[in-house]
Amino acid sequence: MGKICHVYLTKDHTFFLHNLLTNNGVQSIAQFRIDALFSDYHITSQSEDRIAFSLDLSLLLRALRSAAAISSAVDRLQIKLVKKLPPNSTNPMPFLTFETKGYASAVIQDIPISKPLSRAHVLELQTALDDAQDLPRTLVGVSELDSLLNFVERMKQLGDEMGVEIGKNGELGLKVSSSLVNLGAEFKRLMIIGEDSEQINGDGGMNVLVSMKHFVKCLQCHLAKPDCAFYGVGSQGGSLTVVYQFFVPGSRQTDKSISFHCRLPVLDPGS
Amino acid sequence: MDATLPDLVSQLDNVQGFVDALTSVRWKRHQDAVVELSEHGVVLIVEETGCLQAKVYLQKELFVNYEYTAEARPRFGVSLGLLVDCLNTFSVPGHSSTIELRYPGPDMQLLLKSVDSLDACIYAEIRTRIPDTISWDYNFEPLGTTPLSFTVKSAALKEAIDDLEWPGSSIKITLQPTPPSVTFRGEGHGDLQIDFMYYVNTDLLAAFSCDREVSHRYKYKFLRATTSNIPSSVVKDNRGSKVSVGRGGILKIQHLVSMARPAHSHIDSAGYQPPSRIAYIEFFVKPEEVDDD
Numbered sequence: 001m002g003k004i005c006h007v008y009l010t011k012d013h014t015f016f017l018h019n020l021l022t023n024n025g026v027q028s029i030a031q032f033r034i035d036a037l038f039s040d041y042h043i044t045s046q047s048e049d050r051i052a053f054s055l056d057l058s059l060l061l062r063a064l065r066s067a068a069a070i071s072s073a074v075d076r077l078q079i080k081l082v083k084k085l086p087p088n089s090t091n092p093m094p095f096l097t098f099e100t101k102g103y104a105s106a107v108i109q110d111i112p113i114s115k116p117l118s119r120a121h122v123l124e125l126q127t128a129l130d131d132a133q134d135l136p137r138t139l140v141g142v143s144e145l146d147s148l149l150n151f152v153e154r155m156k157q158l159g160d161e162m163g164v165e166i167g168k169n170g171e172l173g174l175k176v177s178s179s180l181v182n183l184g185a186e187f188k189r190l191m192i193i194g195e196d197s198e199q200i201n202g203d204g205g206m207n208v209l210v211s212m213k214h215f216v217k218c219l220q221c222h223l224a225k226p227d228c229a230f231y232g233v234g235s236q237g238g239s240l241t242v243v244y245q246f247f248v249p250g251s252r253q254t255d256k257s258i259s260f261h262c263r264l265p266v267l268d269p270g271s
Numbered sequence: 272m273d274a275t276l277p278d279l280v281s282q283l284d285n286v287q288g289f290v291d292a293l294t295s296v297r298w299k300r301h302q303d304a305v306v307e308l309s310e311h312g313v314v315l316i317v318e319e320t321g322c323l324q325a326k327v328y329l330q331k332e333l334f335v336n337y338e339y340t341a342e343a344r345p346r347f348g349v350s351l352g353l354l355v356d357c358l359n360t361f362s363v364p365g366h367s368s369t370i371e372l373r374y375p376g377p378d379m380q381l382l383l384k385s386v387d388s389l390d391a392c393i394y395a396e397i398r399t400r401i402p403d404t405i406s407w408d409y410n411f412e413p414l415g416t417t418p419l420s421f422t423v424k425s426a427a428l429k430e431a432i433d434d435l436e437w438p439g440s441s442i443k444i445t446l447q448p449t450p451p452s453v454t455f456r457g458e459g460h461g462d463l464q465i466d467f468m469y470y471v472n473t474d475l476l477a478a479f480s481c482d483r484e485v486s487h488r489y490k491y492k493f494l495r496a497t498t499s500n501i502p503s504s505v506v507k508d509n510r511g512s513k514v515s516v517g518r519g520g521i522l523k524i525q526h527l528v529s530m531a532r533p534a535h536s537h538i539d540s541a542g543y544q545p546p547s548r549i550a551y552i553e554f555f556v557k558p559e560e561v562d563d564d
Contacts (some may be wrong), residue, residue, distance in 0.1 A: 053367070147391075150363065150364065151363075151393070154359045154360040155360050156363075158356055158360070179398070180397065181395060181396065181398065182394075183357055183393075183394070183395040183396075184393070184395075185360075185391060185392065187391045188389070188391070189390050198505045
């Protein structure tokens, strides 16, 4: 999604948040229940035991990869928030420290992070998060994500803007238009969740225009191997929301400890 | 829809083959193509500054069905890049997808539609133009009674032309009967000569016909256009490409692109393809102006 993200820790959840405090670009919200990630977890802070900071995701990924490589047998990784004196500096800086113990070695990795957000900023983040959790009333689900990805990858050659239509009977329409070509796809008989027919009966469907770049970026979330993606238009057509569904491995049950969704800003038609 | 029948409604079950065939004549980003429909099939023509012309022949046998109702052969202009990009979105790797082509639409568009799935439908409407007139008709006439031609493995021809890039902008092609051989010679920053000997290597030259020496120069960039985009499937099949020299030194290069359905290509791995499953690609290259040297 982007290189820098906010990590937001509360008593019950860990969030990875993109673009929540800026108003352009794709917002993405990944939420993990504490027990899905940690076996043992302690948090205290001055803002009601909530801590938020930003970090460079590529560093986090690197640290996690190397930790996973070392501790595969031992299966224990301790993560701490610390302040340390970096070399050649007199100012202590905040770090996220990974302590991994393997059979023969122990590795400590420090990832530089931003200063924790102030109480006011944490509040701002929480408000933005609350807003973003407001899901569309109707969502249609695509489970053949590979074919969708394949199609959109080819479609993106033809235009910069993507029209998305959510139909009342479980249709998802995607369309690019230019002076020379109209090209689109319609997927029918998809799963519907939320209020169906009644709510969008009025105008037959919901139609929004989003940036092709954003749409493709959202499809990259397929790297997280979701089992299904649900598309819906937010209240008053203000955004396109994509909710990813993960099944508990080996079952068809939604894994409720993980939630992941993206919100794409809607373009003004004609701009 | 209005009551008049469209000129053409046809269905095609190998979109990727169609994409491959059209890609092989796409030597630059923005190219206008002229498409001609007839009772025999579809021909797509692209050309460059009166020196290079390419034609893709899609005979009606390549289509699952082909309903042609026009009286005079309709022609329309279309952006080749756009057409290829659109067709590409219909092609699903590992599947044979069937599409319907229809011309003209209500606003003279070329209409494409996927027809093989009930739950997903892809469609495209491509705007067409009134075609430019083709600046010169490449009336390829053989020179003398014996045709001057050779058939070479497509991969070898492509490799030879790729290798000739560095010497310079002009390539001399010579065919001679004794010893039966073809010579490509580039002179510029340096010299590079590539010889295809007929008797020495019949693997390379599958056929050779020449009764007297003939030699012409061609611009490298035009020669390159004839092989630079041939799809990897053609290189892999490594069928022959046929090269002929005609009156006035016009060079004709013919490639064959397989349009077999993906599922069938394994069965036919012995190399046999029914002839109806081949698209023909022809390039015509004019020689450089002769300055007596």
